[in-house]
Amino acid sequence: MPQRDYILRLIEQLGQFLARVLQQRKQNAPQEALQTIMAAFERLFGLEAVQIFQFTPDQHIAMLADGELPETAREKVLMYAALTAEAGHCYVTLGQPKLAQQSFLSALRLVLKARLQFPGDQLPEFAPKTDALLALLDDTPLDGGTRDLLAAVERAGH
Numbered sequence: 001m002p003q004r005d006y007i008l009r010l011i012e013q014l015g016q017f018l019a020r021v022l023q024q025r026k027q028n029a030p031q032e033a034l035q036t037i038m039a040a041f042e043r044l045f046g047l048e049a050v051q052i053f054q055f056t057p058d059q060h061i062a063m064l065a066d067g068e069l070p071e072t073a074r075e076k077v078l079m080y081a082a083l084t085a086e087a088g089h090c091y092v093t094l095g096q097p098k099l100a101q102q103s104f105l106s107a108l109r110l111v112l113k114a115r116l117q118f119p120g121d122q123l124p125e126f127a128p129k130t131d132a133l134l135a136l137l138d139d140t141p142l143d144g145g146t147r148d149l150l151a152a153v154e155r156a157g158h
Helices: 002-026 030-045 057-065 070-093 097-117 130-136 144-156
Strands: none
Touching (some): 002 070, 030 057, 030 070, 070 097, 097 130, 097 144
C-alpha cells in the first residue's frame, strides 16, 4: 500500500505542476511555464532534465511504466503528454512554431501509445484530447508511424 500512496502523491504533485503551468500561461508567462514543465518532468522521471532528454520517447514510456500497474503507468504517460502539450502552447506564445509542432506531435504520440499499451475506460481529465491535438497540428503532415498509431487506436475502439 505505501507504493500506491507514493504514486497517488506523485500524480497529485504533477497535477499541481500542471495547474501552475496553466496559470503561468494564462498570465502570459511562457518562459516561467516552460521552467515549471521542466521541473515537473524532473519530478516525474526522478532525473535531471539533461538526463531525461538523452532517452527516446519510447524509452520514456518504458521508464514511466517500469514496475507500475497498467493504470498507474497510463496516468504517468498521460501526465507526460499533458505537460508536453502545454510546452507546445508555450512555444506558440513565444513564436517558435517548429518547437510547438514537435511538442504537439510528441504529445499526440504519447496519448495514442498510452491508449494502446494501457487501455482503460476513460481518460483522466488532464489527458490531452486526440482531436484537439490533431486540430493543433492542422496543416502538419503526420508521419507513417503516427498515422499507424491513430489507425490502431481507431481499430481498438478507443
